[in-house]
Amino acid sequence: QSALTQPRSVSGSPGQSVTISCTGTSSDVGGYNYVSWYQQHPGKAPKLMIYDVSKRPSGVPDRFSGSKSGNTASLTISGLQAEDEADYHCCSYAGSYTYVFGTGTKVTVL
Amino acid sequence: QVQLVESGGGVVQPGRSLRLSCAASGFTFSSYGMHWVRQAPGKGLEWVAFISNDGSKKYYADSVKGRFTISRDNSKNTLYLQTNSLRAEDRAVYYCAKGSEMGSSSSFDYWGQGTLVTVSS
Numbered sequence: 556q557s558a559l560t561q562p563r564s565v566s567g568s569p570g571q572s573v574t575i576s577c578t579g580t581s582s583d584v585g586g587y588n589y590v591s592w593y594q595q596h597p598g599k600a601p602k603l604m605i606y607d608v609s610k611r612p613s614g615v616p617d618r619f620s621g622s623k624s625g626n627t628a629s630l631t632i633s634g635l636q637a638e639d640e641a642d643y644h645c646c647s648y649a650g651s652y653t654y655v656f657g658t659g660t661k662v663t664v665l
Numbered sequence: 666q667v668q669l670v671e672s673g674g675g676v677v678q679p680g681r682s683l684r685l686s687c688a689a690s691g692f693t694f695s696s697y698g699m700h701w702v703r704q705a706p707g708k709g710l711e712w713v714a715f716i717s718n719d720g721s722k723k724y725y726a727d728s729v730k731g732r733f734t735i736s737r738d739n740s741k742n743t744l745y746l747q748t749n750s751l752r753a754e755d756r757a758v759y760y761c762a763k764g765s766e767m768g769s770s771s772s773f774d775y776w777g778q779g780t781l782v783t784v785s786s
Binding site for chain 1 (some may be wrong): 699708709710715722724725728739760762768769771772773774776777778779
């Protein structure tokens with residue numbers, strides 16, 4: 556159960572797009588279409604942003620999108636806004652009712 | 666609205682135990698699987714354990730297997746995590762999270778605010 560690999564940080568100016576990668580193995584990310592993404596502001600609980608690779612819960616802006624290719628999933632934030640500055644965590648189902656999270660990425664809005 | 670409120674955290678010596686609780690409201694607790702997820706200071710999230718809606722299935726991360734026990738009382742709408750033989754590396758904020766009702770149900774759609782466990786002599 557090794558953590559999925561995410562870049563430590565990404566940054567962009569307001570209005571730009573940023574993409575966060577999440578790399579696992581064929582036993583987790585590559586084996587299931589069950590990747591989710593969570594936004595976490597400092598001192599707050601995580602919030603579900605994307606589930607099942609690319610689906611958005613009600614209320615999540617459509618500038619957030621998810622995708623997957625092989626063992627790597629990605630979260631793209633288009634039209635970056637100041638309130639998007641936060642930590643982002645990916646998570647994948649890993650079989651037998653177990654899950655593995657990513658190392659986390661800090662998004663900075665310049 | 667859905668609310669999850671954790672309690673039971675605190676400072677404990679290595680090797681000792683704590684029982685964490687998560688009081689749920691705003692949804693039919695007995696219909697959903699529930700999880701514990703933890704976050705060490707300044708680190709990423711780590712999935713800890715899962716329990717099915719009726720308590721019949723329980724699964725754990727390797728890092729806590731044999732030391733932690735997840736349970737639930739559907740009559741009290743409460744989730745528990747019994748943490749035994751605590752180690753310094755168990756120091757973290759512990760969140761309870763509801764198994765999602767969306768899609769495959771393989772995500773966590775609501776989270777509590779967390780309870781901090783500190784293991785120190």
